[in-house]
Amino acid sequence: MPGMTDASPAKPLLQARALTFHRQDEPVFGPLDFCLDAGELTLIEGDNGSGKTTLMRILTGLLRPEEGELYWRGEPLTWDRCSGEVVFLGHQLGLKADLTPHENLRFAIGLHGHREHSHIDEALARVGLAGYEDEPVRKLSAGQKKRVALARLLLIPAALWLLDEPYANLDRTGIELVNGLLEAHIAHGGAALVTSHGAVQFHGGEPQRIRLHD
Amino acid sequence: MAKWIPLWLHKLSSPPVFYGFAGKLRPWAIALALILGAIALYGGLVLAPPDYQQGDDYRIIFIHVPCAWMSLFIYAVMGIAAFIALVWRIKLAEIVAMASAPIGAAFTFITLVTGSLWGERMWGTWWTWDARLTSELVLLFLYLGVIGLYHSFEDRRQGARTAAFLALIGIINVPIVHFSVNWWNTLHQGSTIRLLGPSTMAFSMIWPLLTMMAATKFYYIASLFGRTRADLLSLESGKDWVREIVEKEVRG
Amino acid sequence: MTDRQRPGLGHACMAVLRRDLTLAWRQRGDMALPVLYALIVTSLFPFALGPEDALLRRIAGGAVLVTVLLAMLLALDAMFRSDIEDGSLEQLMLAPQPLALMMGMKILAHWIATAVPLIVIAPLLAGMLHLQATAMPVLLLALLFATPLLSLLGGVLVALTAGTRRSGMLLALMLLPLCVPVVIFAAGALAAAQEGLPWIAPIAWLGAALALAVVLAPLACAAALRIALDS
Numbered sequence: 001m002p003g004m005t006d007a008s009p010a011k012p013l014l015q016a017r018a019l020t021f022h023r024q025d026e027p028v029f030g031p032l033d034f035c036l037d038a039g040e041l042t043l044i045e046g047d048n049g050s051g052k053t054t055l056m057r058i059l060t061g062l063l064r065p066e067e068g069e070l071y072w073r074g075e076p077l078t079w080d081r082c083s084g085e086v087v088f089l090g091h092q093l094g095l096k097a098d099l100t101p102h103e104n105l106r107f108a109i110g111l112h113g114h115r116e117h118s119h120i121d122e123a124l125a126r127v128g129l130a131g132y133e134d135e136p137v138r139k140l141s142a143g144q145k146k147r148v149a150l151a152r153l154l155l156i157p158a159a160l161w162l163l164d165e166p167y168a169n170l171d172r173t174g175i176e177l178v179n180g181l182l183e184a185h186i187a188h189g190g191a192a193l194v195t196s197h198g199a200v201q202f203h204g205g206e207p208q209r210i211r212l213h214d
Numbered sequence: 215m216a217k218w219i220p221l222w223l224h225k226l227s228s229p230p231v232f233y234g235f236a237g238k239l240r241p242w243a244i245a246l247a248l249i250l251g252a253i254a255l256y257g258g259l260v261l262a263p264p265d266y267q268q269g270d271d272y273r274i275i276f277i278h279v280p281c282a283w284m285s286l287f288i289y290a291v292m293g294i295a296a297f298i299a300l301v302w303r304i305k306l307a308e309i310v311a312m313a314s315a316p317i318g319a320a321f322t323f324i325t326l327v328t329g330s331l332w333g334e335r336m337w338g339t340w341w342t343w344d345a346r347l348t349s350e351l352v353l354l355f356l357y358l359g360v361i362g363l364y365h366s367f368e369d370r371r372q373g374a375r376t377a378a379f380l381a382l383i384g385i386i387n388v389p390i391v392h393f394s395v396n397w398w399n400t401l402h403q404g405s406t407i408r409l410l411g412p413s414t415m416a417f418s419m420i421w422p423l424l425t426m427m428a429a430t431k432f433y434y435i436a437s438l439f440g441r442t443r444a445d446l447l448s449l450e451s452g453k454d455w456v457r458e459i460v461e462k463e464v465r466g
Numbered sequence: 467m468t469d470r471q472r473p474g475l476g477h478a479c480m481a482v483l484r485r486d487l488t489l490a491w492r493q494r495g496d497m498a499l500p501v502l503y504a505l506i507v508t509s510l511f512p513f514a515l516g517p518e519d520a521l522l523r524r525i526a527g528g529a530v531l532v533t534v535l536l537a538m539l540l541a542l543d544a545m546f547r548s549d550i551e552d553g554s555l556e557q558l559m560l561a562p563q564p565l566a567l568m569m570g571m572k573i574l575a576h577w578i579a580t581a582v583p584l585i586v587i588a589p590l591l592a593g594m595l596h597l598q599a600t601a602m603p604v605l606l607l608a609l610l611f612a613t614p615l616l617s618l619l620g621g622v623l624v625a626l627t628a629g630t631r632r633s634g635m636l637l638a639l640m641l642l643p644l645c646v647p648v649v650i651f652a653a654g655a656l657a658a659a660q661e662g663l664p665w666i667a668p669i670a671w672l673g674a675a676l677a678l679a680v681v682l683a684p685l686a687c688a689a690a691l692r693i694a695l696d697s
Binding site for chain 2: 622623626627629630631636639640642643644646647650651654686689690693694696
């Protein structure tokens with residue numbers, strides 16, 4: 001089934017109900033209720049240790065919540081329902097240090113497929129890494145590594161972006177790049193969930209905010 | 215939860231209910247284990263006549279055989295609890311599986327030691343690569359692996375589930391190992407050495423054996439309940455029911 | 467907006483295989499370590515037992531087998547470690563491809579990088595211990611069946627320890643019960659070949675076990691990963 005996002009606008013992409021998570025029986029957060037709709041940006045705010053990353057990992061399916069339910073396009077969330085429509089960018093970027101950006105991205109495309117009319121070198125140029133396609137990732141700076149991971153967002157088709165600290169390690173141009181990518185994605189009907197420490201300046205309208213209390 | 219599980223069993227899987235239930239049964243299990251054990255030892259060491267072939271040396275079977283049986287039985291219980299823990303994620307099953315592992319390992323160790331002692335008496339060597347003893351040795355490694363894996367996780371529940379998976383892999387492995395060691399033995403030695411004498415034993419030898427088997431079962435129950443209760447308290451330490459129990463202890 | 471041309475299974479498998487083999491080649495110094503280790507250990511046997519031909523010949527088959535097994539055990543730990551550390555394993559788990567198949571490809575790549583060099587030098591190792599030439603083909607066949615079994619079983623165990631501060635000893639402890647049958651049958655075939663007796667039966671058992679493991683181990687590996695990383 002092609003990933004058309006002109007499904008009925010009433011059904012949210014991702015919905016969470018009464019989501020709670022415990023670690024060693026200590027509650028980390030919850031219960032949370034929220035919806036992520038197509039064409040919407042959502043921000044998760046909270047201090048260090050408030051569980052932003054944990055929540056993100058639960059939404060990807062890497063962690064199981066203690067209680068609560070998740071729904072994808074109205075149906076209970078299972079891996080095969082949402083696989084191929086979600087892209088996750090975590091603290092660890094998922095890049096192999098011994099491979100070049102080009103090879104890393106080619107591998108990602110080999111698993112996920114690629115968006116029509118997208119090319120690896122073009123994507124790398126757009127994130128500001130023209131000329132670095134064949135340098136081993138090991139030799140790149142932290143900011144440059146982040147940009148390679150961002151290039152992955154340009155190449156892989158996905159309805160929902162889950163970005164954990166996308167602004168970390170980036171300078172001002174990098175931050176603008178992330179905002180630009182988010183705006184384009186939202187404008188095309190995608191959805192994004194972003195965690196961030198600091199304030200986020202988003203030009204495309206006020207994002208939905210979820211605040212996690214410690 | 216599946217609908218065919220009776221309500222009382224479902225209730226029992228709740229930590230405070232099990233804590234109370236186990237607490238009530240445990241003294242009885244200890245008493246039975248001690249009494250039956252004493253009777254079995256008296257019957258085996260004093261009452262039973264000497265074997266016409268092995269003299270008094272055979273008497274070690276009254277410890278060796280029940281321990282060997284328990285080492286396998288406990289592994290089976292651990293496996294069932296592991297399966298329940300993985301499929302239904304029930305906390306009590308995780309705790310029971312992990313609490314059984316050290317008990318099973320201890321029984322396996324005693325089996326190996328008594329087997330070795332017996333071998334020394336029978337054939338003059340402290341260790342024979344007999345199929346059954348070697349399988350017990352591999353079983354010991356399986357137990358130690360489960361215990362080691364459980365303790366290498368910081369999150370106890372995650373560690374329990376991972377070790378439970380390992381226990382299930384081990385269950386598939388035990389018959390394979392036994393089969394291959396048997397085959398290996400026929401390859402390298404002409405006949406298999408049987409640690410147990412002819413299959414027909416005098417009744418005076420059988421009843422102490424069976425009594426000891428029962429005694430070890432009760433010991434296992436007593437030990438398991440004790441460990442499980444302790445683990446429940448520590449795992450649920452933040453909860454209200456634990457707090458009430460502690461307050462009662464402090465007051466009383 | 468998004469046009470999904472999800473790559474087929476074959477394409478994704480080749481991607482994983484290509485990536486892991488490229489990585490192994492980029493660190494080809496690491497590939498040499500198990501080989502060096504095997505050479506050193508094998509040359510210790512004559513020093514320990516004396517250079518007498520007949521004695522070395524008797525133990526040659528078993529000694530080479532155990533040496534190769536130990537060398538593989540050393541390399542097993544690294545199967546998933548770098549992927550866990552840099553987050554690639556997470557990405558693999560989230561990819562729209564069956565995780566079991568992806569794990570199978572990773573195990574295959576690891577086997578190619580670790581075991582194949584060992585199999586290649588196995589005749590050299592056996593020659594150092596004076597194994598008869600007639601038994602060499604059986605040695606290679608036995609290794610060809612035993613080493614992938616070890617990689618597959620080892621892969622499941624390494625997946626289980628994925629979240630822990632790993633100690634090699636724990637992995638060895640967990641692996642030993644699983645590889646006892648493999649060693650028994652492989653060495654049994656070798657011993658039979660060395661005596662000129664029929665050796666096909668134990669090899670057939672190994673083959674059957676390998677066929678089962680190829681199907682089941684990747685599934686167990688994927689399940690173990692999910693359990694160990696708590697999902």
